[in-house]
Amino acid sequence: DTEVTQTPKHLVMGMTNKKSLKCEQHMGHRAMYWYKQKAKKPPELMFVYSYEKLSINESVPSRFSPECPNSSLLNLHLHALQPEDSALYLCASSQGPGGSEYNEQFFGPGTRLTVL
């Protein structure tokens, strides 16, 4: 299984709502990532988890809260978002530390988020 799954595919939320994005992989990967992608732009790294611990936070606003409950799951909790947070949110995974020399990332299909 070389698939990264993400739910939901689409999400519309108001600025006062609380919602969560979910990501799952069963490849035994120990590194997982959240990216934000705006239209016609490359993905921007938000967070990296390594062995279920947060290793990189790219100065993301606190209204985005990541969580890694176990080695296969990654969540992104959303609260009090702004309309400019509307984007495609991509999850990815890779083997992580000690993995192959060419540690490519496998991407999920993304969640299209619209903040009203």
Next chain:
Amino acid sequence: AQSVTQLDSHVSVSEGTPVLLRCNYSSSYSPSLFWYVQHPNKGLQLLLKYTSAATLVKGINGFEAEFKKSETSFHLTKPSAHMSDAAEYFCVVSKSGGYQKVTFGTGTKLQVIP
């Protein structure tokens, strides 16, 4: 430090003609290089990756890329474009053996004209 430059933001080819998407990189250490494709409203799919074993890398769907250290380039080619190749393509560089931060190019949108 590392960076990647995709030299064309938009490339248009006729179906059945060759494709060339250009990528130059800069890296202060031995790089890993990747090409990803993204179809509209989809995630990124790995096309191919550079391994030091071979400078000419073959990927999926008939794509290949050649690593040229002297030119710091990793251009993506395909002999004959298909309509299904129309998508956004990203060249990506990371530190060889590194797993955390990768650097994306700004992307090249490939249009295939019937």
